[in-house]
């Protein structure tokens with residue numbers, strides 16, 4: 001998969017050089033290019049924003065540099081890209097949307113800033129408008145990185161253990177169970193005895209019960225009751241709620 005990111009802050013994208021994403025780039029599974037929007041301005045002042053028509057506070061990002069950047073990125077490319085505009089007005093990023101984007105060979109992400117972007121960028125350029133959640137950020141750079149992270153995990157080979165992608169929360173609609181490693185006792189806190197028992201069936205049942213209880217208590221919105229097995233229902237009925 002190829003991802004091009006257009007931004008006025010190209011220097012902030014170093015997180016995409018490390019860990020799972022950095023390794024996927026080294027292995028050629030993911031090709032990411034960062035483009036400085038100012039390189040696509042024409043005037044001597046390299047101006048990317050201007051005052052809003054109709055008045056009001058703040059500045060609006062000009063349309064021409066975005067169109068010029070996308071023209072440059074698309075040059076010599078045959079497949080039409082998905083062009084994502086990051087915006088508080090966008091569709092919420094979900095597991096399902098990330099999975100859909102991962103099937104695309106080419107994404108272009110346009111990072112918004114200031115009070116907003118000239119509407120003609122959305123109308124004439126964007127195929128998608130995406131928000132990462134209902135809280136106010138200062139721009140689209142962190143959202144662009146979040147979109148890349150969430151999407152790249154679904155590109156085959158990016159995450160080493162495919163079963164961990166498949167089993168992750170949200171796929172199953174359940175939160176994860178608690179994890180422990182050595183030592184068995186730390187500052188008076190003990191690892192649950194069942195995990196030390198070597199009884200694999202008992203461990204599996206305990207983990208499943210933990211997932212069900214945690215989801216019911218913390219994220220009841222995720223729990224799809226109709227998707228629960230007979231065993232799940234028994235584990236939930238037997239659950240000691242209010243503890244976790």
Ligand code: 9D3
Pocket residue numbers: 086087088112113114115116130131132133134135136137138139140143
């Ligand atoms: C102070 C300006 N606000 C007036 C109602 C609107 C506004 C414009 C631009 C608020 C935030 C931003 C910058 N944010 C993004 O560009 C952004 C964002 C976000 O703030 N939250 C969640 N997802 C996203 S994607 C892009």
